[in-house]
Amino acid sequence: GAGVSQSPSNKVTEKGKDVELRCDPISGHTALYWYRQSLGQGLEFLIYFQGNSAPDKSGLPSDRFSAERTGGSVSTLTIQRTQQEDSAVYLCASSLGPDSPRDGYTFGSGTRLTVV
Amino acid sequence: AQKVTQAQTEISVVEKEDVTLDCVYETRDTTYYLFWYKQPPSGELVFLIRRNSFDEQNEISGRYSWNFQKSTSSFNFTITASQVVDSAVYFCALSDSWGKLQFGAGTQVVVTP
Numbered sequence: 307g308a309g310v311s312q313s314p315s316n317k318v319t320e321k322g323k324d325v326e327l328r329c330d331p332i333s334g335h336t337a338l339y340w341y342r343q344s345l346g347q348g349l350e351f352l353i354y355f356q357g358n359s360a361p362d363k364s365g366l367p368s369d370r371f372s373a374e375r376t377g378g379s380v381s382t383l384t385i386q387r388t389q390q391e392d393s394a395v396y397l398c399a400s401s402l403g404p405d406s407p408r409d410g411y412t413f414g415s416g417t418r419l420t421v422v
Numbered sequence: 423a424q425k426v427t428q429a430q431t432e433i434s435v436v437e438k439e440d441v442t443l444d445c446v447y448e449t450r451d452t453t454y455y456l457f458w459y460k461q462p463p464s465g466e467l468v469f470l471i472r473r474n475s476f477d478e479q480n481e482i483s484g485r486y487s488w489n490f491q492k493s494t495s496s497f498n499f500t501i502t503a504s505q506v507v508d509s510a511v512y513f514c515a516l517s518d519s520w521g522k523l524q525f526g527a528g529t530q531v532v533v534t535p
Contacts, residue, residue, distance in 0.1 A: 339523065349467075349513065349525040362521060395465065399523075410457055410469035411523060 308332075310414035312398050318420045319388055327383040327417045331400030338381050339401075339411065340373055344394040352396075355381065388421045395419070424449045426516050428526035435504050435533055443499040443529050445514030451475075455517045456490065456497045461528070462510040473497060504533045 311330040340352040351365035355375045375381040399411040425448040458470040485502045514526040
């Protein structure tokens with residue numbers, strides 16, 4: 307597609323339920339990232355996928371968070387047993403990597419998660 | 423460890439004034455990448471510029487200009503003749519080896535007519 311697509315755009319869930327957030331990166335982008343932005347806060351790194359390498363999971367806040375990337379394309383971020391502090395905007399980004407001379411990371415519009 | 427500091431939390435200007443956003447970074451890597459992103463009220467992060475550590479040329483794009491100085495570990499951003507549409511949160515970010523992107527806290531720019 308033309309940009310990074312995220313779904314759903316909004317999600318309201320009850321505390322304790324599991325949620326899945328989806329990211330479709332730009333076609334051909336080998337790198338995919340998940341970040342979250344809590345209300346009035348900056349951007350917090352969660353996880354990074356690069357090609358077939360093992361993902362960098364160093365930013366996942368707890369073992370309730372997991373992510374996978376199938377076929378080097380679509381990624382799903384799963385949050386189990388959601389808590390109110392999980393409420394945030396979850397942003398996905400993709401990139402061609404450093405070989406592209408002037409490229410940056412392209413972000414999607416995000417999924418706004420509200421845990422009630 | 424990487425760190426990005428944007429000391430200015432909010433800057434308010436009147437239209438047509440210039441505004442400079444400061445960004446100071448810390449990294450032990452010799453190869454790294456610096457970025458600026460704009461986040462308007464709609465929430466989407468818009469890529470503005472990328473600068474590689476080995477390229478210290480300053481850059482101008484329309485009303486935007488960037489001043490990269492390795493000696494002071496700074497990558498400052500200036501908006502010339504600001505407009506209301508420039509009102510947004512601006513983030514400076516740093517990446518090594520094209521992995522994790524470390525963001526600063528952001529600077530809210532408010533441009534009033």
